[in-house]
Amino acid sequence: MNVRRLIPTAAVAGAVALGLTTLSACSSSDAAEGGSDGKLNVVASFYPMQFLAEEIGGSHVSVTTLTKPGTEPHDLELSPRQTGGLSDADYILFLKGVQPAVDDAVEQAGVKNTVDAAKLTTLENHGSEVGHDHGHEEEGEEHGHEGEHGHEGEEEAGLDPHIWLDPVKYAEVAEGVGKSLEKADPDHAADYRKNTDALVTELNALDKAYETGLKNTSTKTFITTHSAFGYLAERYGLTQEGIAGIDPEAEPSPARIDEIHSVAEESKATTVFFETLASDKTAKTLAKDLGLKTGVLDPLEGITDKSAGADYIEVMKSNLTALQKALGAK
Numbered sequence: 037m038n039v040r041r042l043i044p045t046a047a048v049a050g051a052v053a054l055g056l057t058t059l060s061a062c063s064s065s066d067a068a069e070g071g072s073d074g075k076l077n078v079v080a081s082f083y084p085m086q087f088l089a090e091e092i093g094g095s096h097v098s099v100t101t102l103t104k105p106g107t108e109p110h111d112l113e114l115s116p117r118q119t120g121g122l123s124d125a126d127y128i129l130f131l132k133g134v135q136p137a138v139d140d141a142v143e144q145a146g147v148k149n150t151v152d153a154a155k156l157t158t159l160e161n162h163g164s165e166v167g168h169d170h171g172h173e174e175e176g177e178e179h180g181h182e183g184e185h186g187h188e189g190e191e192e193a194g195l196d197p198h199i200w201l202d203p204v205k206y207a208e209v210a211e212g213v214g215k216s217l218e219k220a221d222p223d224h225a226a227d228y229r230k231n232t233d234a235l236v237t238e239l240n241a242l243d244k245a246y247e248t249g250l251k252n253t254s255t256k257t258f259i260t261t262h263s264a265f266g267y268l269a270e271r272y273g274l275t276q277e278g279i280a281g282i283d284p285e286a287e288p289s290p291a292r293i294d295e296i297h298s299v300a301e302e303s304k305a306t307t308v309f310f311e312t313l314a315s316d317k318t319a320k321t322l323a324k325d326l327g328l329k330t331g332v333l334d335p336l337e338g339i340t341d342k343s344a345g346a347d348y349i350e351v352m353k354s355n356l357t358a359l360q361k362a363l364g365a366k
């Protein structure tokens with residue numbers, strides 16, 4: 037039973053006038069209006085999804101994030117409460133391939149408005165096994181094989197999920213999220229549209245800043261512990277040399293370390309980047325051996341007090357500054 041029906045009409049009118057509740061929306065009694073405060077109850081898998089949901093959803097959504105701030109997201113395990121709570125969500129936003137535990141739980145939850153951000157842009161293979169060439173010309177082929185194998189999971193296994201670190205791809209995802217929110221909660225479609233446009237404008241400006249800021253540099257190569265920057269590198273004509281693979285906690289092989297030594301010399305790389313949420317031991321040892329500096333390049337998989345900015349846009353700007361410094365931007 038809807039508790040609001042019991043509130044005397046006068047009180048309701050007052051509340052509406054004060055903007056405390058959105059009864060008009062509730063009267064449509066759509067399944068999407070599940071939140072007790074009339075807001076769309078959104079569950080986001082990790083920070084880059086949370087940011088999109090908050091920016092685009094604005095005041096019409098109440099966002100819960102499965103990955104707590106400061107937790108490394110790739111190895112996330114969900115509590116039974118989190119898993120159980122998923123089926124109560126009105127709208128789930130996740131990115132398949134980042135967090136296996138979340139992928140499974142989302143599938144189990146069977147929520148109607150479930151959006152996989154990976155489907156809103158194009159994923160590529162950047163060689164999850166380290167040492168591979170970062171050839172983007174493989175992209176077309178990857179998709180060409182899909183029919184033959186027929187097993188979706190296998191095909192997706194090699195795809196790099198870190199699309200949010202490319203402002204252009206992230207903007208594509210933002211567009212898709214905006215459209216899906218309009219569908220899930222049509223009463224507020226105009227606001228979702230407006231918020232999406234505003235965010236995309238910001239992301240376009242960020243893209244321009246990267247493009248201009250990284251145009252003229254002494255080297256195009258950067259070394260990083262966590263191979264999260266494949267899309268970013270490709271977008272701006274850089275080469276990412278990942279010490280470990282897509283998993284930030286993976287220990288690099290001695291052969292890979294040797295390889296990095298020669299790459300660093302040849303490319304005149306100056307800096308070994310590490311990230312805020314994972315161990316910096318490998319980066320520091322390697323930098324010391326090579327006589328290089330260390331720096332922070334934040335893969336934005338979570339935001340904490342230690343992040344170099346309060347939100348996605350700010351951290352991306354400080355990543356740009358760090359890259360410009362390491363690459364010798366002119």
Ligand SMILES: [Zn+2]
Binds near residue numbers: 110198262264335337
């Ligand atoms: Zn990652």
